[in-house]
Amino acid sequence: MKEIKAIIQPFMLDQVLGAIRELEGFTGVTVSEVLGWGKSRATNAEETVREGSFAFAKKTKLEIVVADELFETIADIIARAARTSRPGDGKIFITNVSDTVKIRTGERGVAVV
Ligand SMILES: Nc1ncnc2c1ncn2[C@@H]1O[C@H](COP(=O)(O)OP(=O)(O)OP(=O)(O)O)[C@@H](O)[C@H]1O
Ligand SMILES: [Mg+2]
Secondary structure (H helix, E strand, O other): OEEEEEEEOHHHHHHHHHHHOOOOOOOOOEEEEEEEOOOOOOOOOOOEEEEOOEEEEEEEEEEEEEOHHHHHHHHHHHHHHOOOOOOOOEEEEEEEOOOOEOOOOOOEHHHHO
């Protein structure tokens, strides 16, 4: 299994989820509102949020765990759907997931996703 962590522009969320929602094997997503910056340190952000001495851009984080066969397809679709080609479009990070547990049933492994 892999985890796809995508940091995107908040206004692209609807388009991104719309592009992947019908995919077989895409069974869940966690969505969070986050603050951050990349190499350009939020200097291009229309709106920033100040925390202490730093100014952050508002972003949306998607966390999606999927079977190995599916992560490249999903990451590609997210990248295309989230792209405006302007600075601040975000990034996708992909990591290995060693196990999952479904709390209700105790089921484990790839069957959970
Ligand atoms: N190396 C990183 N580690 C963790 N989070 C990151 C990293 N780079 C970017 N992010 C997250 O992605 C968001 C968007 O980054 P952004 O697209 O602005 O990157 P960038 O490197 O500044 O590229 P660009 O020049 O296109 O703006 C950041 O606000 C931050 O939340
Ligand atoms: Mg940037």
